[in-house]
Amino acid sequence: MQLTLLLIVTVLSCLPISSGRALPAADSRSKLNITQLKTFSISHKARREDASRKDIEMPMEFDTLHMPCDMDSLKLEVLMPYMPNHCIWLYNQRYQDENFYRYFKLAQLESFFFGQYFERYRRFEVDQHIF
Structure with a gap:
């Protein structure tokens, strides 16, 4: 059980980690330690109004x-x-x-x-x- 868990942690620590909110990013050289983990923040991109999208004049009330x-x-x-x-x-x-x-x-x-x-x-x- 512990060997399987150690194998999973080792494999997961070698994989690249995506830059999401509060996802840990650790160096693959260092041992897994909570104090060495850092998190990334996500920047928000505001959506622009679509210029081609217009309201249609309906001929009804x-x-x-x-x-x-x-x-x-x-x-x-x-x-x-x-x-x-x-x-x-x-x-x-x-x-x-x-x-x-x-x-x-x-x-x-x-x-x-x-x-x-x-x-x-x-x-x-x-x-x-x-x-």
């Missing part, structure tokens, strides 16, 4: 934009004629630009999460509990 769209359904192209107009508009514009596609995917994500929320609400609050 706030209330219409936040009406439900069931965009996470299977065979969406078959169901699309039966959806509200703002859902059809967003579906038709999805490949026009990267930002339109981002809004389309956001609508799909919202419909998935709100659908899950509705299903859980119906299952656990409305349906009768049977134990």
